Amino acid sequence: MGTPAIFIENLTKEFTSPSVFARDKITAVDKLTLSVEAGHVYGLLGPNGSGKSTTMKIVLGLVTPTSGRTCIFGRDSRDVESREAVGFLPENPYFYKFLTGSETLDFYGRLCGLGGKMLRDRSRELLALVGLEAAADRRVGGYSKGMLQRIGLAQALVQEPRLLVLDEPTAGVDPAGSHEIRNLILRLKQRGITVMLCSHLLSQVQEICDRIGIMNHGVLIREGALEDLISIENQTELTIENASAALLADLRARAEDAGARVLGAHKPQQNLERYFLEVTGERK
């Protein structure tokens, strides 16, 4: 096991209430410890206000922790150098409205030290990747929500980071676009890029994440491999094709004889997203 992509140790973040009269402390993150291994896709989940975004901002060095430490590939998050390897897509991203799509990528690329032909080629490539080639010369101020997400993803990828931090990457994106982003994340994973994402779309998280952490009121209440967490230990699913009614009755009887309980028998369903894509003909 090499250096983890993200290492969080005993992280606490307290905010002081802005009210002058009631100087209450709000604990946004409380003694959080977690580690994201390189090459994994990690989902950080939790209800609104659970501390996910605050944690992400601390990892990115945007917010100073009250205590504890965070590292990116072994480097303290507060070092500017640590962000050479990170791409970030914030929730509801906004960019300079007066820039076109390609100018936006050009700007962020230059911030990462890219330039010249290398940057131009990279911008073209990324615009093709996120499906914004046709809108490259249109001002970002005229982009739809979904287009903003895609240009945001492109700018996060401009310097080919080793770690991608995505906050609600598919928020406001239509199912086709959402599916493309999902596939992109999987392709990035195959290339060894680490992804940490926050999302409320649990079905998507379930499809792409290796590990998840669930936060509530600033505390990490569950953490581990996805498969392990959501498996119901004492239940087994069998999916049988072309089973006759007699076979099914026989299986039920055998299970009950063995002391097990058959909880239900029903036809499996494909998920709505797959169904939607099939009927609209947009599945690739």
Added chain:
Amino acid sequence: MTAENSSTAATVHASAHKLFSIWRTWAIATNTFRDLVRQKVFYFMLVFALILIGTSLAMASLSFQGQLQTVMDVCLGAMSVFTMLLAVLSTAMLLPKDMEDRTLYTILAKPVARFEYLTGKLVGVTMILLVATLLMTAAFCVVLHYWQGREIENLQLTETAERAAAAIAKLKVGTFTSTLFGGIGIIFLRAIVCATLTLMLSCFATSWLFTVIVALMMILAGHLVPIARSVWQGPVGGAMDVPFHLAILVRLITVFVPDMQLFNVVDDIAVGASVSADVFLRVAGLGAGYVAIYLLVGYLFFAWREL
């Protein structure tokens, strides 16, 4: 993504991260400049040009002598005020807008130090001030040239030959002088000081309106610094009995507020006073000092600011 392009990451990461990169700063500066240009800030200049021409025509028609001088005074005064206003208003919105739009997160999530961000913003505003000053100077020169011609005609009509000849010679030599353009340079420098002061204030302020009001108040108070200093030091030949609270205020003004009167040399240059090179250099040095200190203090305010 192709295999060849994956070498981009290796190339980028392999090169050592510089503590301060001119190219990152320049990227932010040019972006800021374009942002300000697209905010129609140059319409401001058009307003200036119209006021310039209109006011100079009106005042010159009311003043039966010294029209050229009146035009010069009004134009330089307008340039002083406009550049200061432009500096404050352009700069005050920069940080709050980036914070509100959350573009600041995407920028600082890149390997961009907060100091580079601030410097880039300041350089962008400086570029807009430079362009504005050049445009205003060009308009000023056109108007001045016209009035110089009118003044020469006037002198030929109203004065004796000897006096007219002497006055015209003096006029031709004394209108477009290097000292005049040096004075305009000082106006530009003062605007940069105002911009840096505003940037420093916006680094801890929570609203742009607060930034604008405080910046303008400090600039106004800056014109009272010589009086405050003379009260602190006592007038020539005597001590002054000043109430305690006033004494504290005077000391605070003198210490914390820039002396704007030192940048007001253009008022004397306009009436033909010569300014020695050492005065120019000292004023420029002081201005540079203010810019450096305000930028440093702005960084200290911003470095640990919760975003």
Added chain:
Amino acid sequence: MRTSPGSVEMKGRVSGILVLLAWGIVKFPVEARLERRMQDTRLGGYKPTASLRQQAGQAGFIAALGGLRAAVADMLWIRANIAWQDVQYGRMKLLFDTCTTMQPRRVSFWDISAWHMAWNGAAHVENTEKDPVARNAKMREFFKLGEDFLLRGIENNPDSWELYDRLGLLYRDKFKDVEKASAAYEEASQRPGHLDYTRRFAAYYLAEVPGREREAYARLMALFHESEHEWLLTLFRQIQKLEASLAIPDGQRIYHDILKLAATPGKEESAYTALTDLIKTGAREPSVLEATRALEQKMDIPAERRIKLPPHDQRPPE
């Protein structure tokens, strides 16, 4: 390590304020020295002289104007001119004081203010005040106001020949003090950009000061010898007048120098001009008249252009 909420941010703010304080302490003497240097070179508004300190109440107003000081001075100047049209000399005086305080380096403000006071104001009194005693007293007051403007203007603009020139005119025409007039013109003639007549005027009025005629004569002769540009009728008249009153020996008088010039080849034209000027200003020496005629013949000057020489025993009226 645990830090209290906001303490890191507070640390930054406190550091910033400390840096501002340190800078404030460093910049104080630097700014004070620069202010003094600018005052020494008469920049930056006004010098705290006794005459301007009276107006210290306006100092805050002036300071607050910042870059608009000059433009506001111009607007007040226009108002002063309107007050003149309304014949409000009191208001004019106040506005002139403000304008000159705000723009002490503007020579024309001092010059024209003095003019309005000493000439226009005095003329107004002369035309309106019936009582002769009161009239003289008030006129004198206006003369003094004009003088005050010029002297303060000179204090702020010591290199201005124009203000000394106007002062000379004031002393000559209004105070009838030829000695002071001469001194003022002398000062004007030593300032850069002065016109040539200031040197002549300094000598002319010096010649009218009892006991200083010889000094004036020496100056005028120096001007004569300096350049033909100075050879004006008034110069010749004054020199000849002084030669008569000082009883300068005949052999040392100016006409001998001109006669020598007449005999110098190539200098006939200059000599002829000088001789005719001498004659126009009273010279009747036979040698002068003869030399003039000789030159006219030598230079082939047509009869109608020749100077009409008076008879030997007649002198033109003074």
